[in-house]
Amino acid sequence: xxxxxxxxxxxxxxxxxxxxxxxxxxxxxxxxxxxxxxxxxxxxxxxxxxxxxxxxxxxxxxxxxxxxxxxxxxxxxxxxxxxxxxxxxxxxxxxxxxxxxxxxxxxxxxxxxxxxxxxxxxxxxxxxxxxxxxxxxxxxxxxxxxxxxxxxxxxxxxxxxxxxxxxxxxxxxxxxxxxxxxxxxxxxxxxxxxxxxxxxxxxxxxxxxxxxxxxxxxxxxxxxxxxxxxxxxxxxxxxxxxxxxxxxxxxxxxxxxxxxxxxxxxxxxxxxxxxxxxxxxxxxxxxxxxxxxxxxxxxxxxxxxxxxxxxxxxxxxxxxxxxxxxxxxxxxxxxxxxxxxxxxxxxxxxxxxxxxxxxxxxxxxxxxxxxxxxxxxxxxxxxxxxxxxxxxxxxxxxxxxxxxxxxxxxxxxxxxxxxxxxxxxxxxxxxxxxxxxxxxxxxxxxxxxxxxxxxxxxxxxxxxxxxxxxxxxxxxxxxxxxxxxxxxxxxxxxxxxxxxxxxxxxxxxxxxxxxxxxxxxxxxxxxxxxxxxxxxxxxxxxxxxxxxxxxxxxxxxxxxxxxxxxxxxxxxxxxxxxxxxxxxxxxxxxxxxxxxxxxxxxxxxxxxxxxxxxxxxxxxxxxxxxxxxxx
Numbered sequence: 154x155x156x157x158x159x160x161x162x163x164x165x166x167x168x169x170x171x172x173x174x175x176x177x178x179x180x181x182x183x184x185x186x187x188x189x190x191x192x193x194x195x196x197x198x199x200x201x202x203x204x205x206x207x208x209x210x211x212x213x214x215x216x217x218x219x220x221x222x223x224x225x226x227x228x229x230x231x232x233x234x235x236x237x238x239x240x241x242x243x244x245x246x247x248x249x250x251x252x253x254x255x256x257x258x259x260x261x262x263x264x265x266x267x268x269x270x271x272x273x274x275x276x277x278x279x280x281x282x283x284x285x286x287x288x289x290x291x292x293x294x295x296x297x298x299x300x301x302x303x304x305x306x307x308x309x310x311x312x313x314x315x316x317x318x319x320x321x322x323x324x325x326x327x328x329x330x331x332x333x334x335x336x337x338x339x340x341x342x343x344x345x346x347x348x349x350x351x352x353x354x355x356x357x358x359x360x361x362x363x364x365x366x367x368x369x370x371x372x373x374x375x376x377x378x379x380x381x382x383x384x385x386x387x388x389x390x391x392x393x394x395x396x397x398x399x400x401x402x403x404x405x406x407x408x409x410x411x412x413x414x415x416x417x418x419x420x421x422x423x424x425x426x427x428x429x430x431x432x433x434x435x436x437x438x439x440x441x442x443x444x445x446x447x448x449x450x451x452x453x454x455x456x457x458x459x460x461x462x463x464x465x466x467x468x469x470x471x472x473x474x475x476x477x478x479x480x481x482x483x484x485x486x487x488x489x490x491x492x493x494x495x496x497x498x499x500x501x502x503x504x505x506x507x508x509x510x511x512x513x514x515x516x517x518x519x520x521x522x523x524x525x526x527x528x529x530x531x532x533x534x535x536x537x538x539x540x541x542x543x544x545x546x547x548x549x550x551x552x553x554x555x556x557x558x559x560x561x562x563x564x565x566x567x568x569x570x571x572x573x574x575x576x577x578x579x580x581x582x583x584x585x586x587x588x589x590x591x592x593x594x595x596x597x598x599x600x601x602x603x604x605x606x607x608x609x610x611x612x613x614x615x616x617x618x619x620x621x622x623x624x625x626x627x628x629x630x631x632x633x634x635x636x637x638x639x640x641x642x643x644x645x646x647x648x649x650x651x652x653x654x655x656x657x658x659x660x661x662x663x664x665x666x667x668x669x670x671x672x673x674x675x676x677x678x679x680x681x682x683x684x685x686x687x688x689x690x691x692x693x694x695x696x697x698x699x700x701x702x703x704x705x706x707x708x709x710x711x712x713x714x715x716x717x718x719x720x721x722x723x724x725x726x727x728x729x730x731x732x733x734x735x736x737x738x739x740x741x742x743x744x745x746x747x748x749x750x751x752x753x754x755x756x757x758x759x760x761x762x763x764x765x766x767x768x769x770x771x772x773x774x775x776x777x778x779x780x781x782x783x784x
Contacts, residue, residue, distance in 0.1 A: 169244075169273045169296040169297075172269070172270050172273045172274065172296075173273055173274065173295070173296070173324065176192065176270075176274055176324055179270045180192040180195040180196060180270060180274070181195060183324065183325050183326070184325070184328070185325065185326055185327060185328045185329070186325075186328040186329045186330055186331055186334075187329075187331070187727075188661075188727060188729060189331075189334040189337065189338075189729075190414070191325075191328070192274070192320070192324075192325060193320045193325060193328055193330065194334055194335070194338065196270065196271040196274060196275070196318065196320060197218075197225055197227070197335070197338070198267075198338065199267030199268055199270060199271050200225075200227045200267075200268060200271055200316045200318070201216065201218070201227055201338075201342065202267060202410070202411070203229075203267070203268060203314070203316075204216045204227060204229030204231065204314070205342060205346060205349075205410050207229055207230075207231025207232060207313075207314075208229075208231070208346055208349050209346070209410070210231075212230075212231040212232050213229050213230035213231040213313060214230070214348060214349060214350060215229075215230055215349075215350045215351075215352060216228070216229050216230075216349065216350070216351050216352070217229075217352045218335070218339065218351065218352065218353045218354070219353075219354055220330055220332070220335070220353070220354055223319050223320070223328075223329075223330065224277065224317060224318070224319045225317070225318055225319070225330070226315065226316070226317040227315070227316050227317075228313060228314070228315040228316075229313045229314055229315075230311050230312065230313040231312070231313050231314065232284065232312055232313075233282045233283050233284035233312040233313050233314055234280075234282040234284070234314050235282075235284065236282055236284055236287060236288075236289040236305045239280060239282050239289050239290075239291060240291060240298075240301070242268065242280075243268065243269065243272055243278075243280045243291060243293070244269060244272060244293070244296065244298075245269070268280075268316070269296075271316070271318050272293050272296050272318070273295070273296035274296075274320060274321055274324050274325075275293070275294075275295070275296075275318040275319055275320055275321055276294060276295060276319050276320070276321040276322065276323070277292075277293075277294060277317070277318060277319040278292070278293040278294070278296075278316075278317070278318045278319075279291070279292045279293070279315075279316070279317045279318070280293075280314070280315070280316050280317075281314070281315045281316075282313075282314050282315075283308055283310045283311065283312050283313050283314070283315075284312050285312070286307060286308060286309070287305040287306065287307060287308055288302075288305060288306055288307075288308035288310065289302050289304075289305045289306070290302045295321060295323075332353075335353060336353065336356070336358070338412075339351045339353055339358045340358055340360075340367075340370070341367070341405075341407070341412050342358070342410065343358040343359050343360040344360045344363050344364055344366055344367040344451075345363065345364075345407055345410045345453055346360075346410065347360050347361060347362070347363050362384070363384075363386075363391055363393075363453075364384065364391050364392065364393035364405075364451040364452075364453060365382055365384040365393050367393070367405060367451050368382050368393050368394070368395065368405075368449060368450075368451055369382065371405075371449075372395075372397070372449060377397065377398075378395040378396070378397060378449075379395065379396045379397060379398065379447075379506055379507075379510050380395060380396065380502075380503045380506035380507060381395070381503060382394070382395045383395065383493070383496060383500075383503070385492045385493060385496055387488055387492060389454060389455040389456075390452075390453070390454045390455075390484070390485065390488050391452070391453045391454075392423065392450065392451065392452045392453075392488075392489070392493075393450065393451045394427070394448055394449065394450030394451070395448075395449055395450075396446075396447045396448055396449070396506075396507060396510045397447045397449055398447060399447050399449075400446055400447060400514075400517075400599050400653070401446075401447070401653075401655055401656070402424075402445050402446070402447075402448050402450075403448070403449045403450070403655075404416065404420055404423075404424075404448075404449075404450050404451070404452070405450070405451040405452075406419060406420045406423070406451070406452050406453075407451075407452070407453040407454075408453075408454055408455075408456055408459050408469045409454075409455050409456060409459055410453075413468055413469050414468075415468035416468060416469075417468040417469030417470060418469050418470065418472055418481045418482065419452060419454050419456075419469050419481050419485060420452065420469075421482075422481050422482040422484075422485040422486060423450070423452045423485055423489075424445060425482070425486065426485050426486040426488075426489035426490070427444065427445065427448070427450075427489060427493075428441045428444050428445065429486065429489075429490065430489045430490050430493045430494055431444050431507070431511070432444075433490070433494065434493075434494050434497050434498075434504070435504075435508055439511050439515065440515065440518070442514075442518065443511050443512075443514040443515040443518060444511055444514075446510075446511075446514040446518075447510060447514065452485075454481070454484075454485070456469075456481070457478075469481075517598075517599070520600075521599065521600060521603065541585060541586045541587075541588075541610065542583065542584070542585050542586075542610070542614050543570070543574050543577075543583060543584040543585075543586075544583045545559060545560075545577075545578075545579060545580060545581055545582050545583040546579065546580045546581075547559045547580055547581050548625045548626065549624050549625055549626050549627040550616065550622075550623045550624060550625055555580055555581050556627070557627055558581040558627065559581055559583075559625070559626045559627050559628070560581060560582045560583065560626055560627065560628040560629075560630055561582075561583045561584070561585055561614065561615070561625075561626040561628070561629050561630065562577070562582065562583070562584045562585070562630050562632045562666065562719075563585050563587060563611075563629065563630065563631050563632060563633075563646060564584060564585070564586050564587065564632045564633070564707065565586075565587050565589065565590075565633050565634060565638070565639065565642050565707075566586065566587070566588075566589065566708070570584050570585075570586035571708070571712075572707060572708060572710055572711065572712050572715045573632065573707070573715060573719065575712035575715075576712040576713075576715035576716040576719060577719060578719075578720075582719065583614075583626065585610075585611060585614055587607065587642065588607060589642075590638070590641060590642055590645060591605075591607055591608065591642065591645045591646060591649065592605050592607070592608065592645070593645055593648065593745055594608070594645075594648060594649050594652055594653070595648050595652065595741055595742075595745035595746060596746070596747075597652075599653060601653075608649060611649075612654075615629065615657075617654055617657065621654075621656055621657060621660065621662075624657075624662065626662075627662065628662060628664055628725070629650075629657065629662050629663050629664070630663075630664045630665070630666045630725060631643050631646050631647070631663070631664070631665050631666065631728075632666040632668070632707060633707075634705065634706040634707055634708075635668065635670055635704070635705070635706075636705055636706065639706075643665065644744060644745065645745075647663075647728060648741060648745050650663055650728075651730075651737060651741065652741075655730065658728050658729070658730055659730055661727060663727070663728040664725040664726060664727055664728060665725065665726040665728060666718075666719070666723070666724070666725060667683055667724035667725070667726060668683075668704065668707060668710065668718050668724075669681035669682055669683050669704060669710075669718065670682060670683060670684070670685075670688070670703065670704060671687075671688045671691070671701060671702065671703055671704065672701070672702040672704065672714075673688060673691035673692060673695055673699050673700070673701050673702075674695065674699060674700055675695045675698075675699045675700070678694075678695055680694065680695065681714075681717070681718075683724065688701070
C-alpha cells in the first residue's frame with residue numbers, strides 16, 4: 154500500500170544539498186574521467202571559465218593549471234576576487250559580478266553557479282584571492298567551511314585568484330583525470346583567446362591565429378584541405394573553414410569561449426549562411442548538401458547574456474546577439490554575406506577549387522540517386538521479412554517512455570544472436586545478426602552503404618540514411634566474441650561508422666559490450682570474471698579447487714546466464730573519437746589499410762600464443778593449490 158502524501162513529504166533543500174543530491178542537473182553526467190564530458194572536466198571548465206573572463210576583460214595574460222594526482226589547481230593573474238566577498242563568491246548561489254554587464258560584457262558563466270558546484274562537489278576546495286598586496290583564503294570540504302582566514306594578510310604575490318579542488322570520490326566514484334582531455338580543453342581556450350598562455354604542468358598552450366590554428370592542427374595528418382583555409386573575423390565573430398574529400402560535415406563551435414559541442418542557434422545560422430552566400434556568389438542554386446559535403450569549419454561568436462540549454466552550456470539557445478539587438482541568425486548571415494563574398498571575389502583560385510568540390514559532390518549525389526532508390530526498395534521489402542533484425546518496442550525517435558533505453562545489439566552469426574535474443578528485454582533491446590565478417594570499407598566511397606546488402610540493411614535498421622535526426626536506437630552496441638575473429642568484426646564495424654556516420658560516435662551512441670571471459674565456481678558460489686585480475690581474485694576466493702570455464706564465444710553463454718550481462722549490470726565501453734582527427738586516420742590506415750607487411754611485423758613482435766597463456770594459468774593454479782595445502 155502506498156504511503157500517504159501529506160505536508161511531511163514536502164522538503165526544501167539548500168543549494169549545497171540540492172547540488173550534491175542532483176549533480177547531473179548542474180554538470181551533466183558524473184562519469185569516471187574516461188570521457189571528455191564527464192563531470193570532473195566540467196568542474197575544471199567552470200573554474201577556468203572565471204579565469205578566462207578576467208583575461209577577456211583585459212586582466213592577466215597567463216593562467217596556470219597544475220594537476221597533482223587527483224588535486225587540481227587553477228591560478229589566474231586577473232584582478233582577484235574582492236576579499237570581503239570571497240566567501241559569498243565561493244559558496245552562495247547566484248552571487249557574482251557577472252550580472253553587471255559593465256564588468257563582464259561577454260561572459261560564459263552568468264548565473265553564479267559553476268564555481269559553487271565545484272566547491273560543493275569536491276572533498277577539498279580552497280579558494281584564495283590576491284588583491285592590492287593583500288590575500289585571503291578559505292578551505293572547504295564538501296561545501297562546508299573547514300578553515301577561514303578571518304582577516305586579510307599581507308602578500309607580495311601578483312593580483313589574481315587561486316582555486317584548488319579535488320572532486321569528491323563519494324560523488325564521482327573511482328575516477329582519474331586524463332591529461333589528453335585536459336590538453337584538448339586548454340588548446341580550445343588558447344585558440345579562442347589569442348595572446349593568452351595556459352600553462353599545464355609546465356606545458357604551454359598559446360595561439361597566434363585563433364581558429365585558423367585550430368583547423369590546421371586538427372587537419373594535420375588526416376584529411377587534406379582542398380584549398381587554403383578561409384579565415385575571416387569581425388567584431389564579436391570569427392570563422393574558419395575549408396573542404397576536404399570526406400563526405401560528412403565537421404564543426405567546432407564556440408560561444409563566449411565555451412565549446413558548444415551540441416551546436417545551437419549560432420551553428421544553425423552558420424550552416425544556413427554558408428549555403429546562402431555560396432549560392433549568391435556563384436549565382437547557382439546548388440543543393441545545400443552538396444555545398445556542405447566535406448566541410449570542416451569552426452565558428453566563434455560573442456553574445457551578451459547568452460542563454461544555454463543546460464548548465465553545462467553545450468548548446469546555445471539564444472536567438473539574439475544582444476538584448477534588444479539583431480538575431481544571431483541575421484548577425485551571422487549578414488557577416489558571411491558581406492565578408493565571405495568579398496573574400497571569394499579577391500581569391501578567385503580558391504573560389505574555383507570550392508566550386509569544383511561542390512560540383513563533384515553534386516555528381517556523386519546524382520550517381521548515388523539510382524543506387525539509393527534500389528536500396529530503399531530493397532530495404533522496404535526486407536523490413537517486415539528481415540530475419541536478421543529482431544526489433545524491440547521502444548525506439549529513440551519516438552515519444553515512448555522507454556525511448557532513452559532503446560538498444561540495438563550487433564552480433565556475429567546466429568549462435569550469439571540466439572542467446573542474446575532469448576535473454577533480452579523485448580521492450581528496449583533489439584538484435585541485428587551479422588553474416589560473419591562485414592566488408593572492410595576503409596578507402597571505399599559512400600556507394601558501399603547502398604551496394605553492400607548488409608550495410609544497407611544496417612543503416613536502414615538504424616534509420617540514419619539521411620541524418621541522425623530519426624535514429625531508432627539510443628545505444629548501438631557491438632557484441633562480438635572475445636577472440637581474434639570477434640575483434641576483427643569489431644574493427645570492421647567501427648571503420649564503417651567512422652567513415653560514413655562519425656556523428657553516431659561523436660554523439661555517444663556507439664558502445665562495445667563487455668561479456669565475461671571466465672566463469673569461476675564451486676558448489677556454493679559462481680563468479681563471472683571480465684579480466685585476468687578478476688579471475689585471479691575469484692580463484693583465490695573460491696579455493697581450493699574451483700571449476701573454471703573460459704568463454705571463447707557469446708554462443709557458449711546460455712540465455713539464462715546472458716540475462717545478467719545485458720540487464721541492469723550491463724558493462725558497456727563507449728566508443729569515442731580521439732581528440733585529434735589525424736589520430737583516427739593513422740589508426741585506420743595501420744589497422745585497416747593495405748600495409749599488410751607492417752601489420753604482420755607488428756603481430757609477430759607482439760604475439761602471445763595460447764600455449765604460453767595456458768602455461769601461465771597452470772602455474773597460477775599450482776601456486777594457489779600449494780598455498781591452500783600449506784594453510
